[in-house]
Every structure is written in structure tokens, then in C-alpha cells.
Amino acid sequence: MKLTLLAGRFTVGLAILVLAFSAGALSTRAQDTPAAPTDFDPEAAMAAFTEKVQASKPEIDRLKTLAGKWEAKQKFYFSGPGEAPTEQTSVEVRTMLGEYWIMGAVDSEMMGMPFQGRSITGYDIMKQKYVTYWVDTMGPYGMFFEGTYDEATKTYTYICEMKDAWTGLDSVYTIIETEQPDGSTQWSMSQKSAMGELKLMEAVYTRIGDAE
Helix, strand or coil: CHHHHHHHHHHHHHHHHHHHHHHHHHHHHHHHCCCCCCCCCHHHHHHHHHHHHHHCHHHHHHHHHHCEEEEEEEEECCCCCCCCCEEEEEEEEEEEECCCEEEEEEEEEECCEEEEEEEEEEEECCCCEEEEEEEECCCCCCEEEEEEEECCCCEEEEEEEEECCCCCCEEEEEEEEEECCCCCEEEEEEEEECCEEEEEEEEEEEEEECCC
16 A cells, blocks of 8 residues: 555656656747747848849859750779879760759769769858759768859869768868860869878860750
């Protein structure tokens, strides 16, 4: 009987503690959650958004010049420094997604195996940077880059900070794209980590037609 009463009191006490904790947690959450603005003006918000888009129009419109079918003469330095690069030619098709994004599609080979890669690139008006996300059939991970454009040198510089999926080392990947007077693009990608800085790839992109 005493054990039953003690168990009952313990259960009631535990229930009270749980209720008290829950009430405190809800109170804390309520305090942490910012109140919705009472003076929100949808028309003013739309006007401010439109202003941001218009202010970034030169950067956004620059992406449209990249649309089309491009031939890439590539060199891969995966064998390491001092070794002869592997060379191949592939084609990338870039198509606009609406007015703000451009999608790239590569279907070729990599190290003698079928290879597919996909990218989506745009100008983020909040970050004030170009952003691009890349995935391919070599592994279940993606690469997110943020970039800038230098009008004086006609150069895009993209940076991706992530752990190397193969070594686990913190790495900084850098892509440099420089537009040439003949309309082609010089492209290179390097990786910097505790192992040093390595050139991974380079290519020359030449427009060979419009996107289908």
C-alpha cells in the first residue's frame, strides 16, 4: 500500500515537473520569437524588393551572355604535380531558367567512365554575389560556390569552402574564369588544403552554338 502511494505521489510530482518545464519552455520560446511587425506594408516590401533587383540588373543580365552550347578543351591534373595532364574535349549546354538563373549540363567522360554534371548559377541579391551549385555522377555530394566579377579584367572568381570528400581535409576550392577578346573563356580550378595548393583542372571554353 505504501509503495503504491509513493508511486502515485512520484507520478503526480513528475507530471507537475513536466508541466512546469513545458510551461517554462513555451514561455521562453514565446520570448525568443520576435513579434510579427504590425506595420508591415506589402506594397512597400514589393517596391523595396524590386529596387534590389533593379540595382543588381547588370550582374543578373551578365548571366544571359553565358547561355549557349560551349565546347571545352580540358586538362585534368588528378595524377599529381609533375605528371602529364589527361586531356579531353567535352560539351556543356547552358540554358536560362527564367530571367535570373542559368543551368549547365555536361554529358561526357571522366577517367574513361561516363560522366554527367549539372550546375545552377545566379546572382544572389541578398549576398551581393554570384552563387553556383554543382553536382555530378562521381559522388553523392555537391559543391557550393560564391563568386564575384571584375569588370576590369573580365574575370569571375568563385570560392567554395568545404571538407574534401576523399581526404576529409578542410579545403578551399577556387575557380577562375576569364573572358577572352575572341569570346572564349579561360577556366581553371585549384584546391588549397593542409596538403598544399593543387591545380585540379583547366579548360578553354568556346561557344559553338545556341542552347537547344
